[in-house]
Amino acid sequence: MLxxxxxxxxxxxxxxxxxxxxxxAYPISPQTHIVESLSDRVRTGELTSCEYxxxxxxxxxxxxxxxxxxxxxRTYTATSSQGLLFMAEALFNASGLGLPIVMTVANRAxxxxxxxxxxxxxxxxxxxxxxxxxxxxxxxxxxxLHVQAYRLAESLSVPVMxxxxxxxxxxxxxxxxxxxxEQVDAFVPPLVPQQLLDPADPVTIGAMVxxxxxxxxxxxxxxxxMAALDEIPVIAEDFLRAFGRASGGLLKPYRVEDAETVxxxxxxxxxxxxxVVDAMRDDGLSVGALGITCFRPWPVAEVREALGRAKRVVVxxxxxxxGAGGIVGQNVRDATRNLPVDVYDxxxxxxxxxxxxxxxxxxxxxxxxxxVDASRLHFLDLDVELVQRELERARHGARPGPHxxxxxxxxxxxxxxxxx
Amino acid sequence: xxxxRIHGRGGQGAVTAAELLSVAAFDEGRHAQAFPTFGSxxxxxxxxxxxxxxxxxIRLRExxxxxxxxIVQDPTLLxxxxxxxxxxxxxxxxxxxxxxxxxxxxxxLGQRLDPxxxxxxxATEIARQHVGLPVPNVPLLGAFAALTGQVxxxxxxxxxxxxxxxxxxxxNVRAAEVAHEHVRTTMRRSADA
Numbered sequence: 181m182l183x184x185x186x187x188x189x190x191x192x193x194x195x196x197x198x199x200x201x202x203x204x205a206y207p208i209s210p211q212t213h214i215v216e217s218l219s220d221r222v223r224t225g226e227l228t229s230c231e232y233x234x235x236x237x238x239x240x241x242x243x244x245x246x247x248x249x250x251x252x253x254r255t256y257t258a259t260s261s262q263g264l265l266f267m268a269e270a271l272f273n274a275s276g277l278g279l280p281i282v283m284t285v286a287n288r289a290x291x292x293x294x295x296x297x298x299x300x301x302x303x304x305x306x307x308x309x310x311x312x313x314x315x316x317x318x319x320x321x322x323x324x325l326h327v328q329a330y331r332l333a334e335s336l337s338v339p340v341m342x343x344x345x346x347x348x349x350x351x352x353x354x355x356x357x358x359x360x361x362e363q364v365d366a367f368v369p370p371l372v373p374q375q376l377l378d379p380a381d382p383v384t385i386g387a388m389v390x391x392x393x394x395x396x397x398x399x400x401x402x403x404x405x406m407a408a409l410d411e412i413p414v415i416a417e418d419f420l421r422a423f424g425r426a427s428g429g430l431l432k433p434y435r436v437e438d439a440e441t442v443x444x445x446x447x448x449x450x451x452x453x454x455x456v457v458d459a460m461r462d463d464g465l466s467v468g469a470l471g472i473t474c475f476r477p478w479p480v481a482e483v484r485e486a487l488g489r490a491k492r493v494v495v496x497x498x499x500x501x502x503g504a505g506g507i508v509g510q511n512v513r514d515a516t517r518n519l520p521v522d523v524y525d526x527x528x529x530x531x532x533x534x535x536x537x538x539x540x541x542x543x544x545x546x547x548x549x550x551x552v553d554a555s556r557l558h559f560l561d562l563d564v565e566l567v568q569r570e571l572e573r574a575r576h577g578a579r580p581g582p583h584x585x586x587x588x589x590x591x592x593x594x595x596x597x598x599x600x
Numbered sequence: 601x602x603x604x605r606i607h608g609r610g611g612q613g614a615v616t617a618a619e620l621l622s623v624a625a626f627d628e629g630r631h632a633q634a635f636p637t638f639g640s641x642x643x644x645x646x647x648x649x650x651x652x653x654x655x656x657x658i659r660l661r662e663x664x665x666x667x668x669x670x671i672v673q674d675p676t677l678l679x680x681x682x683x684x685x686x687x688x689x690x691x692x693x694x695x696x697x698x699x700x701x702x703x704x705x706x707x708x709l710g711q712r713l714d715p716x717x718x719x720x721x722x723a724t725e726i727a728r729q730h731v732g733l734p735v736p737n738v739p740l741l742g743a744f745a746a747l748t749g750q751v752x753x754x755x756x757x758x759x760x761x762x763x764x765x766x767x768x769x770x771x772n773v774r775a776a777e778v779a780h781e782h783v784r785t786t787m788r789r790s791a792d793a
Contacts, residue, residue, distance in 0.1 A: 184626035186619070348661055353622045353634040451659030536662040 187319035188213030204244035210346035211286035242270035261288035275310025280333035297532020324427035405477040432471030439468030483515035528560035608673030613737030618649035624755035698722035742776030746783035
């Protein structure tokens with residue numbers, strides 16, 4: 181049924197329809213509306229046969245999910261930002277043990293400086309944790325990806341992270357076609373655990389493994405992720421047949437077939453990128469976009485194929501590897517190795533700074549006109565003068581003080597009121 | 601595309617207003633997108649919320665810098681926020697005040713805009729009277745419906761009742777109706793003049 185609904189509520193409903201048996205979560209903005217809503221749905225009986233655990237931390241949340249999943253329960257949790265980092269150790273255990281846990285990450289920046297707004301630093305920091313990572317462009321896709329995530333997680337016995345932009349999607353009201361219980365039941369069959377803590381048939385989940393077999397167990401994690409590259413498109417095709425709409429899959433190409441310049445991006449910014457692509461096409465410029473729905477596993481062959489005819493690839497990403505460069509950019513460069521294409525790394529939208537059509541258009545016009553150096557890392561809309569003034573201040577005096585406070589004072593936003 | 605920006609203070613229901621407006625537009629068969637700019641979510645702090653309404657699906661996610669309509673829930677924000685940024689000469693303005701533009705020192709703004717597209721509504725008073733709370737968001741939506749015709753009063757009523765069942769919804773619906781009528785009367789008077 182098509183409804184005008186908040187993204188968090190839509191996702192909570194989608195998760196409910198997937199019939200999780202254990203939900204363990206700890207609130208953190210901007211994910212809180214999702215787990216609040218789920219706890220309500222358990223309390224009111226809309227979600228039956230489910231135990232909702234209000235745990236003491238995100239580490240506890242993921243640990244409880246690991247235990248419950250090992251005992252054969254379908255599990256769910258959600259988090260953001262520092263919460264995901266607090267889970268880090270348990271994330272690697274969930275994937276290393278091969279447990280089919282599904283988690284929503286409402287993407288948010290990581291401090292310091294503390295910041296509650298959207299970017300992709302949280303998910304990107306866990307890109308090598310062995311979780312599958314899917315990124316939603318809209319709330320409709322967020323809903324659909326959760327339904328597909330349970331199918332994927334349980335068919336391969338791997339954990340899946342569904343990433344949706346915090347606030348931009350979680351707190352946006354837009355139309356979402358919510359599936360029926362019958363549709364979801366038919367698409368996500370009851371969980372048949374591939375390993376189970378059963379007193380009648382005891383096994384150890386989490387045996388210590390020494391040098392004699394550690395590499396082989398880890399290698400199997402990689403094999404499963406590679407298998408996911410085949411499984412994800414199959415699930416998306418099944419989804420299209422069952423629900424009548426295209427959603428999920430590995431990549432989302434938009435007007436790329438003949439495009440000389442292709443923008444690569446993840447998540448909710450894709451809609452804005454598509455608007456810019458259309459406007460530039462109207463002006464006779466050969467531009468397209470490639471959305472990365474599945475970032476882990478990295479669909480290297482599919483990305484190479486999609487970008488094989490481009491001359492310029494502009495990777496616009498909401499995170500970066502400090503001291504190294506773009507993260508998605510490095511992966512794109514790997515996928516396009518030895519192709520005659522320039523890959524531009526552009527960091528944008530950090531800490532909730534809006535990525536606007538105007539800024540994207542300026543960037544792409546500069547790239548097309550060869551005014552951008554592909555060998556350097558670029559920051560969209562960076563206030564260079566603000567940075568330079570702070571660098572200048574830092575050169576003087578014995579104790580120049582903290583950058584964050586200094587720069588807020590510089591632009592007229594008082595940080596703490598500790599001065600004056 | 602019709603883009604609405606709502607300025608208020610924490611507690612005045614700016615975010616809820618944008619959401620209700622999106623529901624009202626959706627119920628009338630249009631596409632709509634409402635979203636807030638969250639920041640320091642404190643009572644009294646400046647809050648901005650946005651709503652886009654269109655006849656085709658909405659992909660754009662940037663904040664609204666050039667609104668077709670502006671709803672100002674609290675005129676004291678004038679001294680704190682660049683309220684009218686991006687509002688063109690054909691823009692609509694719904695201002696919550698029992699004063700006139702001139703009394704608020706907005707004579708210049710009034711001259712810049714089309715007088716048929718500017719209304720002042722004592723929405724806080726209307727809410728106090730009919731809802732029992734000084735929360736002006738819903739009466740301002742009634743006023744917005746009357747001024748712009750982007751949504752009908754019926755759709756606003758349905759969206760409000762759906763969100764707030766019972767007495768709270770009934771009171772807010774009455775407040776929306778009173779504000780709607782206030783704007784229609786104002787517009788008739790200016791048409792007669």
